[in-house]
Amino acid sequence: MKRIVSIQDISCFGKCSLTVALPIISAMGIEACPVPTAVLSTHTGGFTGYTYRDLTSDIPNIAKHWKNIGVKFDAVSTGYLGSFEQIKIVSDFFDDFKTEDNLIIVDPVMGDKGKFYTGFDKSFASEMKKLCKKADVILPNLTEAALLLDEEYVEKGYDEEFIKKKLIRLSKLGSKIVVLTGVSFNENSQGVMSYNSETGEFSTYFGDNIPGYYHSTGDVFSSTLCGALVKGFDMGKAVKIAVDYTVDCIKHTIGHEKEHWYGVCFEECLGDLMKMIK
Ligand code: PXL
Numbered sequence: 001m002k003r004i005v006s007i008q009d010i011s012c013f014g015k016c017s018l019t020v021a022l023p024i025i026s027a028m029g030i031e032a033c034p035v036p037t038a039v040l041s042t043h044t045g046g047f048t049g050y051t052y053r054d055l056t057s058d059i060p061n062i063a064k065h066w067k068n069i070g071v072k073f074d075a076v077s078t079g080y081l082g083s084f085e086q087i088k089i090v091s092d093f094f095d096d097f098k099t100e101d102n103l104i105i106v107d108p109v110m111g112d113k114g115k116f117y118t119g120f121d122k123s124f125a126s127e128m129k130k131l132c133k134k135a136d137v138i139l140p141n142l143t144e145a146a147l148l149l150d151e152e153y154v155e156k157g158y159d160e161e162f163i164k165k166k167l168i169r170l171s172k173l174g175s176k177i178v179v180l181t182g183v184s185f186n187e188n189s190q191g192v193m194s195y196n197s198e199t200g201e202f203s204t205y206f207g208d209n210i211p212g213y214y215h216s217t218g219d220v221f222s223s224t225l226c227g228a229l230v231k232g233f234d235m236g237k238a239v240k241i242a243v244d245y246t247v248d249c250i251k252h253t254i255g256h257e258k259e260h261w262y263g264v265c266f267e268e269c270l271g272d273l274m275k276m277i278k
Contacts, residue, residue: 002230003031007090008079010036014043015263016216017080021223027270028227035062038082044118045215059089063096073097077105077226087127094134106135107222111143114153133174139222141182167195184209192239205239207247214250216263221246245273
């Protein structure tokens with residue numbers, strides 16, 4: 001059985017980060033090992049008054065114990081991280097658990113729709129670059145790509161050449177593969193364009209573009225992609241599975257946006273995901 005460590009917060013209510021990653025990884029038949037970086041009562045995207053307990057100082061102790069018992073991972077994946085110190089400690093975690101054949105996957109969660117999430121700023125983005133340097137795969141959305149490159153966010157009206165150049169600049173941060181999400185060349189479709197800097201290969205995959213904003217779809221996408229890569233699917237197939245599952249989750253949320261504004265109905269679609277990887 002394959003094994004993934006997922007390093008991100010647990011937002012107890014809100015369906016994002018670990019509460020999304022763990023069920024998705026498990027449903028894919030992969031052992032999921034969480035390293036919770038913080039406990040929040042809810043995520044920060046639209047709730048007020050949430051609690052935040054920082055667990056940064058637990059991370060080195062967890063790593064030390066895991067080193068002692070000799071546990072190994074097929075992938076180490078990271079999502080939302082809340083401080084400079086956390087980035088540094090996660091970077092040390094990579095040094096402890098990187099092997100010749102495992103994958104370090106960094107989702108540089110910082111913002112969406114051209115804006116930083118609450119609590120992030122430019123200096124955080126420049127720290128996040130250091131983590132991207134150590135990754136095999138990075139998964140920014142268009143907003144995070146602009147923040148990492150210190151460029152202006154362009155929402156629409158761009159072409160394939162624009163995205164290709166951006167992917168090349170992102171790969172210069174140091175990762176072998178860049179997967180850029182939220183790419184859309186027309187109103188009907190939205191998806192992903194990726195670049196492998198070792199082979200020079202670009203690939204694209206699009207699903208239906210569904211108008212509206214659906215929180216945590218980035219977390220759904222990144223957990224699924226990580227699972228699919230660990231399962232042994234090549235990048236093209238892994239991206240297809242992750243986009244198709246994310247779109248499936250959004251489609252199941254349509255009509256329930258009032259009750260489910262804070263996160264997509266991914267649970268109802270786990271059965272579909274299991275079929276996709278058969
Ligand atoms: O979905 C990304 C995410 C993860 N964790 C927390 C968040 C967010 C986005 O708002 O607030 C705590």
